[in-house]
Amino acid sequence: MPTLGIDLGGTFARAAVVDAKGNIIASAKMALGERSPSAVVESIAHAAKAAVDTAGTPVQGCGVGAAGQIHGESGVLAVAPNLGWRNVPLGEMLRTRLGYPVRVVNDLSAAAWGELNAGAGRGSQDMYTVFVGSGVGSAIIAGGRLVTGGGGVAGELGHIKVVPNGRRCGCGELGCLEAYAGGHNLIAQTRELLATGRSQVLKELTGGDPARVTPVTLEQAAEAGDAEAREIYERASLMLAVAVANQVTVLNPARLILGGGVLTHCPGIRRRVVEGVQAFASTTSREGLLISDAELGDDSGLIGAALLA
Amino acid sequence: MPTLGIDLGGTFARAAVVDAKGNIIASAKMALGERSPSAVVESIAHAAKAAVDTAGTPVQGCGVGAAGQIHGESGVLAVAPNLGWRNVPLGEMLRTRLGYPVRVVNDLSAAAWGELNAGAGRGSQDMYTVFVGSGVGSAIIAGGRLVTGGGGVAGELGHIKVVPNGRRCGCGELGCLEAYAGGHNLIAQTRELLATGRSQVLKELTGGDPARVTPVTLEQAAEAGDAEAREIYERASLMLAVAVANQVTVLNPARLILGGGVLTHCPGIRRRVVEGVQAFASTTSREGLLISDAELGDDSGLIGAALLA
Structure with missing residues (x-):
């Protein structure tokens, strides 16, 4: 089953439904308005819904790449300078909002993982x-x-x-x-x-x-x-x-x-x-x-x- | 069951029977004479036998830490400057001689693994x-x-x-x-x-x-x-x-x-x-x-x- 990928930057949240081979089935992009954690979670949820609706297929989990420092597997964004955040439990907030299991990693780690599995690092x-x-x-x-x-x-x-x-x-x-x-x-x-x-x-x-x-x-x-x-x-x-x-x-x-x-x-x-x-x-x-x-x-x-x- | 550890340096081969917690049960040391691969394998085998005999317990496998460059999990010592070796299939030679499964790693990797499991890195x-x-x-x-x-x-x-x-x-x-x-x-x-x-x-x-x-x-x-x-x-x-x-x-x-x-x-x-x-x-x-x-x-x-x- 496809999964949902989120790219959380300083000005936009992007979401994509991706198959197991790393092909993007559908994607959506949402400008971030207010930068409070709950407002950003809403923006992500909107982008996610748009991508899932467009894809027309259920997804089984969500990964998030976020610019900042993530504490291990906790899903807690310890420091996110672009968003002015400290110690935001983004993984848990998104899990509650989306209803999927959510994993949060650093944005460069996510990008490298993409290259490893579907790009130059295959x-x-x-x-x-x-x-x-x-x-x-x-x-x-x-x-x-x-x-x-x-x-x-x-x-x-x-x-x-x-x-x-x-x-x-x-x-x-x-x-x-x-x-x-x-x-x-x-x-x-x-x-x-x-x-x-x-x-x-x-x-x-x-x-x-x-x-x-x-x-x-x-x-x-x-x-x-x-x-x-x-x-x-x-x-x-x-x-x-x-x-x-x-x-x-x-x-x-x-x-x-x-x-x-x-x-x-x-x-x-x-x-x-x-x-x-x-x-x-x-x-x-x-x-x-x-x-x-x-x-x-x-x-x-x-x-x-x-x-x- | 305990395992056998070998430390292969440039002048000595040391062998030890070690329990699962990293305690040395018995050890032995053998000076290297001739540096040909087969002679060194014999020296290792002597040290290993002495350690196993002293310990009085069977061992279930052997790990070797060797100064040099090891090609992945192959057990091949690609370059060992201290011994003047190139591309010596040490793992295979020892496996044949000792009759145990053998894993060969770099000496510093072995030392770090020891510290992680039984020393300062616990x-x-x-x-x-x-x-x-x-x-x-x-x-x-x-x-x-x-x-x-x-x-x-x-x-x-x-x-x-x-x-x-x-x-x-x-x-x-x-x-x-x-x-x-x-x-x-x-x-x-x-x-x-x-x-x-x-x-x-x-x-x-x-x-x-x-x-x-x-x-x-x-x-x-x-x-x-x-x-x-x-x-x-x-x-x-x-x-x-x-x-x-x-x-x-x-x-x-x-x-x-x-x-x-x-x-x-x-x-x-x-x-x-x-x-x-x-x-x-x-x-x-x-x-x-x-x-x-x-x-x-x-x-x-x-x-x-x-x-x-």
């Missing part, structure tokens, strides 16, 4: 997935099982320290990988450079408008030979490359899956990460390693959540 | 074990299961890159953590400093004899205020601390177990690693983290191998 048991979007995250699958960690927050690659006491990260700590190489911080660093007025290339690319800066702008400025843009760009790429390579060394995955907006839209950064894994991961750990791009795009979390149900 | 499901001895290694247990990696070499913390294109490591690669912070390389760096003649403190501590240099000598020289010794020492300690902290961030273990000669005999390095985990691991990943020392010493591998049988 046939694999040991897979490491790295997402570089506005932030930097990862998910570990070992022996065919999701590694969640003792506190449910395994995979926080963005918050490893690459410069002890370095640049301040959005998490409040200093020197995190994300503070240098996450999309949000790539934009911030590029805007800082634009604001100095020293980069003619950046001025031309953006018309002087900081709002037009994206990670792609930085890649273009670096490729156009702007020395300071290049420094930010090469530093971020090298840090990402070494960080990913080091996780390949420690985890020895059979597959490395790359996803997220920055790796998708900045081919130069993606190339440096791939080449960096070849250069910096230990020889034995990358024997037989297959590197590929995530295949399911935005649907990976929905599909993975449903398959985890 | 009661834990998510545990990260770091050994700093002559080399630097680690073992990951997630959800109560050993993480071996796709190629059987997960845990190679010593070969993450801490200085891209830095100091040459014994593995042939550049800039590995082990090249700065492994005991063998702490000694090498201290000897290099001694050879310059610039360090009066080192001269006094060793009588000028490079053979008397140990990691403890380096710690003593650093604590005595020798600036160059202190630089080597603090750099190594910081690199270890950040590396371990970053794995705590990514793996989110409930327990961190520290073992190996350097961490046991150099309390200053151990303290810097513990403080570094507090300083550099992400706040969420170290909530509830328990840090402790390995408890079983040299027996952890024997006990773990037996319990994995």
Whole structure:
């Protein structure tokens, strides 16, 4: 019987009815209005009902991928920064509202599970997935099982320290990988450079408008030979490359899956990460390693959540 | 029924009959003579027979912890540098010789499994074990299961890159953590400093004899205020601390177990690693983290191998 997958972001809840092979039968999307837990549960329930009604088939369980920290198998969302939540028993609330068994996992874990079972990781048991979007995250699958960690927050690659006491990260700590190489911080660093007025290339690319800066702008400025843009760009790429390579060394995955907006839209950064894994991961750990791009795009979390149900 | 554990090092084979709780009933040790696979299998078989005879109880299976790279569950020792072996089907050879089912795992995995079930990790499901001895290694247990990696070499913390294109490591690669912070390389760096003649403190501590240099000598020289010794020492300690902290961030273990000669005999390095985990691991990943020392010493591998049988 199909299952229901929920992808809970900061602005939308998406729901999909998914078959056992990971095909989406029907889906629905609902904007989140008020962010109180009960209002969000209602939004999810509406999206779920729409998806189930469209599919015209009963479902036997529900999986939820949510951005935030989930405490083990409890279904409790300990911290969800996008929603401003702390210790919300989302699993239990949804179980009561929907009448299905509900499992709540981290959104990147759900996405990795989707890729493992219906995307780029098919046939694999040991897979490491790295997402570089506005932030930097990862998910570990070992022996065919999701590694969640003792506190449910395994995979926080963005918050490893690459410069002890370095640049301040959005998490409040200093020197995190994300503070240098996450999309949000790539934009911030590029805007800082634009604001100095020293980069003619950046001025031309953006018309002087900081709002037009994206990670792609930085890649273009670096490729156009702007020395300071290049420094930010090469530093971020090298840090990402070494960080990913080091996780390949420690985890020895059979597959490395790359996803997220920055790796998708900045081919130069993606190339440096791939080449960096070849250069910096230990020889034995990358024997037989297959590197590929995530295949399911935005649907990976929905599909993975449903398959985890 | 008890099982048999084998610890296969570079110079000795040890065997122990171990009960289901991880208590050693009897053990035996056999020096390795010739290093050919068949000769080593004979040495193991002798040690095994001695242990079983002494215990006076039948055993129902055998686990082997061996220094080297093991291909998954095949029992094939792909690379064993200490023995100069490549692709030796140790599991099958021992099964034939001993008449028990045999499971072969990496020596650090066996040691971690011992600590999990009968030592410092008891009661834990998510545990990260770091050994700093002559080399630097680690073992990951997630959800109560050993993480071996796709190629059987997960845990190679010593070969993450801490200085891209830095100091040459014994593995042939550049800039590995082990090249700065492994005991063998702490000694090498201290000897290099001694050879310059610039360090009066080192001269006094060793009588000028490079053979008397140990990691403890380096710690003593650093604590005595020798600036160059202190630089080597603090750099190594910081690199270890950040590396371990970053794995705590990514793996989110409930327990961190520290073992190996350097961490046991150099309390200053151990303290810097513990403080570094507090300083550099992400706040969420170290909530509830328990840090402790390995408890079983040299027996952890024997006990773990037996319990994995």
